[in-house]
Amino acid sequence: MAGQGGSSAGGRGVVISDNWPGYSLDLFTYPQHYYGDLEYVLIPHGIIVDRTERLAKDIMQDIGDNDIVVLCVLKGGYKFCADLVEHIKNLSRNSERFISMKVDFVRLKSYHNDQSMQDMQIIGGDDLSKLTGKDIVGTGRTMKVLLNNIEKYKPKMIKVASLLVKRTSRPDGYRPDYYGFEIPDLFVVGYALDYNEHFRDLNHICVINDHGKTKYRV
Ligand code: IMP
Ligand code: MG
Secondary structure (H helix, E strand, O other), X not given: OEOOOOOOOOOOOEEOOOOOOOEOHHHOOOOHHHOOOEEEEEEOHHHHHXXXXXXXXXXXXXXXXXXXXXXXXXXXXXXXXXXXXHHHHHHHHOOOOOOOEEXXXXXXXXXXXXXXXXXXXEEOOOOOOOEEEEEEEOOOHHHHHHHHHHHOOOOOOOEEEEEEEEOOOOOOOOOOOEEXXXXXXXXXXXXXXXXXXXXXXXXXXXXXXXHHHHHOOO
């Protein structure tokens, strides 16, 4: 893994190069019901959590004394959002600056099998946001739709945090304010990311194999 710390709110996060072979599944534990369905571990759970802690620190530094509303994008963003909020709370508790935080949720749905679909549904969310917590930016289409909707409420500040950004060749590539990892243009699962609702209960971020794709295809 070609690690690169990145400055506050900047950089490309931890860059995982296209030729990164990943870790063998045999080196970790994962649910038995997924045996035979995965190719390799792209990012182990521990590294995800450690990187998220640093994002929390960067966010804390940037927001100053502002209160924040964390808008979690379900379902894929729930693990990242929960861990990010935990880290912000811990950092805030251990410093002299107490940040008031509200949490709200929206649900977006756009993927069918491993293909991004045109039509997008936004469900829920009743509060304005200053910060959004998201799982992954693939094509960036989802994020643009969401931001257009949030901007209507004219929040003082909007910052987008995404755990993963894919290196896609598509021109509408959206770049979030904070991101954990820049990854190859692969379909990944785990840490709440799904393939047709499966694999959310996997801790590590992994690449599925053809067997897994066929098994859970709809
Ligand atoms: P985009 O519109 O292509 O940017 O896709 C964004 C949404 O699609 C994300 O919020 C995810 O829920 C889902 N998505 C994109 N890429 C992946 C992937 O590799 N695995 C699982 N879900 C993905
Ligand atoms: Mg999904």
